[in-house]
Amino acid sequence: MAYLAHHSAGLDHGDLLAGSALQGLGDLDVHLGDDPRAVAVPAALDSGHLALHHGVRAPAQGDDVLGQHGGAARGTRQSDQERPECAVELAHVRLSVRQRAARPPLFPTVVGLLELTPPARGRPNERSALSTAPDRSGNCPRPMATPRVRFAPSPTGYLHIGGARTALFNWLYARRRGGTFILRMEDTDRERSTPESVRAIIDGLRWLGIDWDEGPEVGGARGPYFQTERLPLYREWADKLIAMGRAYRCYCTREEIDARRAIFEREKRTYRYEGTCRELLAPPPGKAGHVVRFKMPPGEGTVTFADKVLGRISKQYSDLDDWVMLRGDGIPLYNYGCVIDDHLMQITLVGRGQEHVNSTFPQLMLYRALEWEPPELAHFPLILGPDREKLSKRLHPEADVMLHKRSGILPEALINFVARLGWSHGDDEVIPRERLIEWFDFEHVGATSGVWSPDKLLWLNQQYLKMLPPRAIAERLVPFLAEVGVSAAADDRLEKIVLAFRERAKTLKEMAEKVRYFFTAGVELDIAAAAKHLSSAAKPLLAQVLERLRGAEWSPQALEQVIKAVSEQAGVGMGKVAQPVRVALTGNVTSPPIGDTLELVGRDEALRRIEAALGRIG
């Protein structure tokens, strides 16, 4: 297992150290400790890969050895390359170096990351790592076949924002690398899982344009994709684990456990299952039902993993206990089903929310017990509500993806927004899907939780409203028009309306509401607007306009000329004429330029509305 994280604080045993400014220096010596855990880079490089030669010599006078260890290995610069490159692995030394080309060579300091890896079992000579950038955990990407990633929601409600983003990150990763994206339903919570939720999640993903290569409704070679349809598998592996002595049947009743937990709680101590049934060979008399528990290995120990986002994380065995894998009825618990399925489905990378970091420790123990190689892991930062609590269905209605659909948010905008929550690409903000696929990486996923605040979503939505073809917007607007009682088709006129309103509305819903008066017979006048602009002073001007309008060519330019002509003739500013007309046409003081507004209202209706306004002034 290879670790090391640039940001990681806990580099125990100093198993890696820093490199250098990588400027202006040639060869480099790498000193290994006899531990051998410590490594030093006394010199810096211009750029390029390093190759390590394991020729060991004792540190010589003048060697800049970091750490307290002796021994050395010699490294030589190999080739120039633009990007920070990954480790070259020779023998069991792994070295990764970062470089920044633009910086002037000032003081040679240590920079890169060096890492020693114990001889990796089953993964010799990862030469392909040469061409790829190291991730934040210091690992070189595995030279693997196409990645397989999954989104594994539990169908206990609608698709929520956090889940959508998890799905998105995984999907982007798969799409970028030509990998496989799998949807798996973790429906083992019998009380809360519903078919409606399955439907809702599927609909939500589809609306967002996140498609899956294997899973419900599409099938696949590694199915079934509902956990409740995989029960025999869980039983089978549980039995094997029991046979291996790495799991056992536990006959403690729920009541017994609850009682003990309560006692610990009262004493403010952390309860861990005390292993009552660990060594039982047969069911105790009078007890039948049993669960299967994982048997933690005895003794001291630490589980560690290199997270692609968080770096290295570890936990002591003593903080773990013999957790339940399988219920009496054969239904797996999350930590168990998840591992079995990820392995059987040949998942190569698990990307999920940070709420799961603690559950990866028992899962890793299970991989070890099963003698399976765990997938790569990436834990994404949480999305918090305005109250800074984790965004949840109960507390935050805005967590519902489909709520945003109903609010007139475009899926393009939501995808963009949610991707930028926790991930970034320099200063870029408007990043369409294709770019997202091209640019997404775990390297730029942040570690800090973000707060859901919709202002920028609204802004982004308008950006997409303006970017997408007006015809397409018109089509999407139709259902929102229906909502406000307007039945309209996505025709040329509606397209023109969209063109006029896409910079005046943030959402489809808002647009539909604003645009309503183009489809009604007559308008509802705003009291204040009418009082101000439909005054007796405006009457002759309106009359003039009406007169000239009757014979006018019905195009925005010509119509605007009419207003202009009237205002010039009367010797008043254009606003004096345009505003009364605007109020007459729309009932309000705001609208697109008056020529466009007239055109879009339509000749007959426009004339009628102006007449009506005139009549109102009396």
Add this chain to the structure above:
RNA sequence: GUCCCCGUCGUCUAGAGGCCCAGGACGCUGGCCUUUCAAGCCGGCAACACGGGUUCGAAUCCCGUCGGGGACGCCA
């Protein structure tokens, strides 16, 4: 309480020892444009949680404090 993670403008973020008395975006705000409202353009306000260390040099590395979040289920 125990364990895990995190800490840059109000919010999303750039930042991987010198390009940073910290850049972009949203929001807020002043102005320009203008027949209204928008959009657009130009400008402004606004942050490295705190304290020690390492270093010639720290937002960046280390330690501590404080703060926030997450997990502690026969939920996922």
